[in-house]
Amino acid sequence: MSGISGIGGGGAGNVQQIIALRQQIIERNRLLQDLHGPQAAGQAAPAAGAVSPQNPAQGFADTLENALQGVNSVQAKAEAIGDAYQKGEVTDVAKVMLARQEAGIAFEATLQVRNKLLNAYQDIMRMGV
Structure with missing residues (x-):
């Protein structure tokens, strides 16, 4: 995550770096949604005026809330797969480990x-006024 480690100094460059970081998060979220698209195909399509990642009118708080909900769902999925493995319902250890790693990385990125x-x-x- 090279974009995350660059933020830390002060000044106007800091704001630009935060904006760039936000855009990277939105792009990665969009890519993840594309990867998991077939699972979400049964969901209803948003209304024409609805706020979406492509709509710049979406507020920062909404974007942050959506990202946190996404991390929460990834962690819940990993927990469910782990529970299924412990019950003997899932025999693919790689699938369990991949889900746990994905949840760990999502949490770590959110923390950063x-x-x-x-x-x-x-x-x-x-800053002074």
Whole structure:
């Protein structure tokens, strides 16, 4: 995650780096949604005026909430697969380990984004008026 480690200094460049990081997260989220698209095919399509990742009117809080819900669903899926393995319902150990790794990476990425956002917030609060 080379884009995450670059944030840390102060000033206007920090804001640009946060915006670039947000765009990377949105792009990666879009790619993950494309990969998991066949599973979500049964869901209803959003309305014409609905806010989507392609719609720039979506607020930062909504984007963050969607990302956290995605991480939560990945972790719930990994837990369900792990439970199924323990019950003997799933025999593919690779599938269980892959789900756990995916959940771990999603959590770690979320933690890094939180840390960077907290640092940016603290930098903004330290700025003089």
